[in-house]
Amino acid sequence: xxxxxxxxxxxxxxxxxxxxxxxxxxxxxxxxxxxxxxxxxxxxxxxxxxxxxxxxxxxxxxxxxxxxxxxxxxxxxxxxxxxxxxxxxxxxxxxxxxxxxxxxxxxxxxxxxxxxxxxxxxxxxxxxxxxxxxxxxxxxxxxxxxxxxxxxxxxxxxxxxxxxxxxxxxxxxxxxxxxxxxxxxxxxxxxxxxxxxxxxxxxxxxxxxxxxxxxxxxxxxxxxxxxxxxxxxxxxxxxxxxxxxxxxxxxxxxxxxxxxxxxxxxxxxxxxxxxxxxxxxxxxxxxxxxxxxxxxxxxxxxxxxx
Ligand SMILES: Cc1cc2nc3c(=O)[nH]c(=O)nc-3n(C[C@H](O)[C@H](O)[C@H](O)COP(=O)(O)OP(=O)(O)OC[C@H]3O[C@@H](n4cnc5c(N)ncnc54)[C@H](O)[C@@H]3O)c2cc1C
Numbered sequence: 001x002x003x004x005x006x007x008x009x010x011x012x013x014x015x016x017x018x019x020x021x022x023x024x025x026x027x028x029x030x031x032x033x034x035x036x037x038x039x040x041x042x043x044x045x046x047x048x049x050x051x052x053x054x055x056x057x058x059x060x061x062x063x064x065x066x067x068x069x070x071x072x073x074x075x076x077x078x079x080x081x082x083x084x085x086x087x088x089x090x091x092x093x094x095x096x097x098x099x100x101x102x103x104x105x106x107x108x109x110x111x112x113x114x115x116x117x118x119x120x121x122x123x124x125x126x127x128x129x130x131x132x133x134x135x136x137x138x139x140x141x142x143x144x145x146x147x148x149x150x151x152x153x154x155x156x157x158x159x160x161x162x163x164x165x166x167x168x169x170x171x172x173x174x175x176x177x178x179x180x181x182x183x184x185x186x187x188x189x190x191x192x193x194x195x196x197x198x199x200x201x202x203x204x205x206x207x208x209x210x211x212x213x214x215x216x217x218x219x220x221x222x223x224x225x226x227x228x229x230x231x232x233x234x235x236x237x238x239x240x241x242x243x244x245x246x247x248x249x250x251x252x253x254x255x256x257x258x259x260x261x262x263x264x265x266x267x268x269x270x271x272x273x274x275x276x277x278x279x280x281x282x283x284x285x286x287x288x289x290x291x292x293x294x295x296x297x298x299x300x301x302x303x304x305x306x
Contacts, residue, residue, distance in 0.1 A: 031254040032284065033060070034276035038076070038083055041276040044253070045084070045093050052264045053272050054248065055093040056130060057084075060277030061101040067110060070103035074114040076277075078121045085125035094128045094157075096273060099142055112145050119153040130157035130180065130221075135188040136164060136195065143170070154178050157221065161186030162206035163195045171209045175216025182221040182250060183209050207232055214240050214247065221271065223250035225259070234268075244268050 034044035034057075045055045057080060061073045077095055084093050095118065102114035115131070122129045131146055133139065142158075149156045157180035160167045164186060174181050185202050186195070196202050206229055213220035214236040222233045230249065237247060248269035251260050264270045 029280050029284065032252070032275070033280040034253065034274050036276065036278045036280070038080055038276075041080060041274065042083055042087055042089070044274055044276070045089050046087065048253075048272050048274065049089055049092045051261065053260060053270050055089075056096045056250070056271055056273050057093060058096045058098075058132070058273060058275040059101070060275050060279045060282070061098070063105070063282075064101050064103055065106065067103060067107065070101070070107075070110055070114055073101045074117055077118045081118070081121040081125040081127070084127065090125045090127040094130065094271075095122065096130045096132050098132045098134060099145060100134055100138065104138060104141060108141055108145075112148065115145060115149060116152075119149055119156055123153060128155040128157060128180070129153070130159065130182060133159035133161055133184075133186075136190055139164070139166070150179075155180060157182060159184060159223075160209065161188075162209050163190060163202045165194060165196065165205075168205065168208050168212060171212040171216075175213055175218050177217045179216075179218035180221060181213055181218055182223050183213060184223040185226075203229065210236060214242060220247040221250050222247065223273070225251055225256045227259075230259070230263070237268075 034040050041057055041059075045057065048055050059073060059076050059080065061069070064070050064073060077097065081090075081095065084090050097115060097118055099111045099115060102111040102118075104111035115129070119129050129149075131142055131149075133142060146156060146158050155178070158174055159182040160170050160174070162183060162185050164170075171181065171183070183206065185206060196205055203226070206224070206226075210220070210222065210229070210233060214233075222229070224230060224233075233247075233249065236242075244267045248271055249260075249263050250271045250273060253272050253274045260270050260272060
């Protein structure tokens, strides 16, 4: 019910105008999105890097339905990567890419070609690309693209979602030398046939996956704001003798900034996921619609900086 209300609101331009101009919304947007253009992204990146944080930038796009949109998204990433390198912000800043924004839903080959062009530009800029993970119907296609991209661009990173039943096994596959894997809980509404449904089951899966990655030979990227999971990550780093350059924590821009600073102050690598782009409205609404529990997630972030 709540989900369909949010989705209906996401489609309404009247609601968009109302939401976009409401004072609270502007605060929410400013808190979670760097801004609309490349310059805004650079400004926010510079500030985060000056605070000792690493960054991964996500160019926000609406659901890409044409080849022109997909190519325009690719081109924005190419522009961004050149600008980051020119500003001396690489390798501290890398980019996160959604294959759906590059055309995956209607032309997998086009999405792959676009992703490869971004990987080439990232190499030239002295940094890396991480492929975001979307709903479970795209997991195989995204992991196939990753395998192909890693042949020429071995540092290309993957995202695995602990709520999926398959993920512990995917972690085993991807725990080898040179493999960069971001482990998150997962943000989409998924059926019981493929995903754990309770928070407890998801957390237990996260810990099992974290153990596989931290005991493996790759580079784990622990993406969570959950204090218990962060503490377990710190514990396993000691247990498996992983120094600060051998794994990292990741959190979203605007969420628990004090905790991000604390971990960076302890000497850990902490990477902030920084979205920017015109389509911030769709981004925020889709987050809420995918998982209405995120209403509380954003609400908590506004109420607390901890
Ligand atoms: C860097 C990054 C990249 C991501 N990439 C993807 C992706 O590619 N695909 C995907 O499906 N999902 C992605 N996600 C989203 C992720 O899957 C989760 O939906 C999201 O991170 C919320 O899960 P959580 O682990 O933070 O824990 P939650 O279950 O949301 O929260 C657990 C606990 O964390 C604490 N907490 C959470 N938020 C706050 C807050 N605002 N203030 C204070 N305490 C808080 C609270 O104690 C809370 O009980 C990404 C997340 C991050 C951080």
